[in-house]
Amino acid sequence: MKCTPLLELSFIFFAFITEQLSATNTPVLDFTGENVLTGTEYNILTTSQESARTCSGLSLFSGESKTCPLNVIQEQLEFLKGTALTFLHAYDQEGVVYESLRLNIKFSTTECICGQSTVWRIGNFDDSTGQWFITGGGIEGNPGAQTMQSWFKIEKASTHAYKISHCPSVRNSCVSLYGDVGIYSGGGVRRLALSHTPLSVIFVKGKQ
DSSP states (O other): OOOOHHHHHHHHHHHHHHHHHHSOOOBOBOTTSOBOBTTSOEEEEEEOSSSOOEEEEEEEEOTTTTOSSOEEEEOSSTTOOBOOEEEEETTOOOSBOBTTOOEEEEESOOOOTTSOOOBOEEEEEETTTTEEEEESOOOOSOOSTTTGGGOEEEEEOSSSOEEEEEOOSOTTSSOOOOEEEEEEEETTEEEEEEESSOOOEEEEEOOO
């Protein structure tokens, strides 16, 4: 199907509106069983789908070459909780984060050697690894064609864990890049990337 810019934009807005109407009213819960809230800091910790045993957190990483945009990575050591994050709804709604609703995910740190935002996005395709990595440099809010790479969903993966997925538009539309967020290991770094094997995570509230 050939898409004009207007048609592509229509698909994206349709996806957001339809999702608001059809998404569940099931709140995402943190590690203590409380509702996850927008504007509140959390650490995302990796875990097993079979148990509540947690591993390390997530952070931004520039790599040895200090290239930009920064990659979102899993910390190598289990006792490191990573950098705190906040969640933001598509339409400036405040309050509870619900399963399957599109969100921005943003590291709380304001320090970035690239001078870019710390909002997650899907980076450009990496030819050397064949991966779509998760990076910083995303755009906060403003659903539309220019922000489609910056939207993610939180969905239940198991009794103990959630998964994060990226789906900027409806399937079979002009924008077809979607998938779960998993781990790609290479060069001694565990980078987040689109994957057929989703990363299982829990949410631990940070500082108040």
